[in-house]
Amino acid sequence: QVQLVQSGAEVKKPGASVKVSCKASGYTFTSYDINWVRQATGQGLEWMGWMNPNSGNTGYAQKFQGRVTMTRNTSISTAYMELSSLRSEDTAVYYCARGPLQLMDYWGQGTLVTVSS
Amino acid sequence: QSALTQPASVSGSPGQSITISCTGTSSDVGGYNYVSWYQQHPGKAPKLMIYDVSNRPSGVSNRFSGSKSGNTASLTISGLQAEDEADYYCSSYTSSFLVFGGGTKLTVL
Numbered sequence: 001q002v003q004l005v006q007s008g009a010e011v012k013k014p015g016a017s018v019k020v021s022c023k024a025s026g027y028t029f030t031s032y033d034i035n036w037v038r039q040a041t042g043q044g045l046e047w048m049g050w051m052n053p054n055s056g057n058t059g060y061a062q063k064f065q066g067r068v069t070m071t072r073n074t075s076i077s078t079a080y081m082e083l084s085s086l087r088s089e090d091t092a093v094y095y096c097a098r099g100p101l102q103l104m105d106y107w108g109q110g111t112l113v114t115v116s117s
Numbered sequence: 118q119s120a121l122t123q124p125a126s127v128s129g130s131p132g133q134s135i136t137i138s139c140t141g142t143s144s145d146v147g148g149y150n151y152v153s154w155y156q157q158h159p160g161k162a163p164k165l166m167i168y169d170v171s172n173r174p175s176g177v178s179n180r181f182s183g184s185k186s187g188n189t190a191s192l193t194i195s196g197l198q199a200e201d202e203a204d205y206y207c208s209s210y211t212s213s214f215l216v217f218g219g220g221t222k223l224t225v226l
Contacts, residue, residue, distance in 0.1 A: 105174060
């Protein structure tokens with residue numbers, strides 16, 4: 001069965017970076033894009049960007065351009081999302097999701113990133 | 118990219134039907150047949166309920182249906198059940214990006 005398993009919760013100080021992983025299983029990792037979506041507590045969903053695991057091509061939402069980097073390691077079927085220059089407003093649950101961005105059919109369990117001094 | 122507009126909340130009694138609207142522009146909802154709907158229960162990851170405006174993934178109840186007219190998409194849930202109580206989000210493709218609606222809290226009375 002398709003599964004996306006994300007890394008555990010993180011606590012970071014303002015200005016630091018965080019790197020969240022998303023390990024895929026149950027399908028061919030390079031056949032589907034990986035998207036990243038975040039959700040602040042009590043707030044809505046916010047799309048951050050996508051990555052093609054086969055080519056490594058990426059596309060980032062304008063809001064995160066210059067601060068986010070999406071990469072992958074195909075040998076271990078794992079995608080990564082790194083967000084830099086963290087601020088308190090980046091405190092949120094970060095999800096990875098499989099699919100083209102208009103059709104995200106499987107989601108990870110979410111990773112809570114807390115930014116606090 | 119501006120968020121799509123959804124009502125903050127809707128409610129209905131068991132067995133009734135409800136509709137949630139999702140209003141965008143000709144650059145997103147009106148310009149592409151790539152509207153999706155997600156259901157999210159508290160503390161859980163979102164679940165895809167509708168894609169490409171009106172298609173249901175395998176395993177999703179046929180009580181859920183989607184449609185679009187102009188710049189507004191709609192999600193209809195018929196025969197409301199207690200387990201339908203959740204937050205619902207629409208999303209639309211827009212020239213290589215994705216935009217979400219603000220979310221709608223569905224309460225089953």
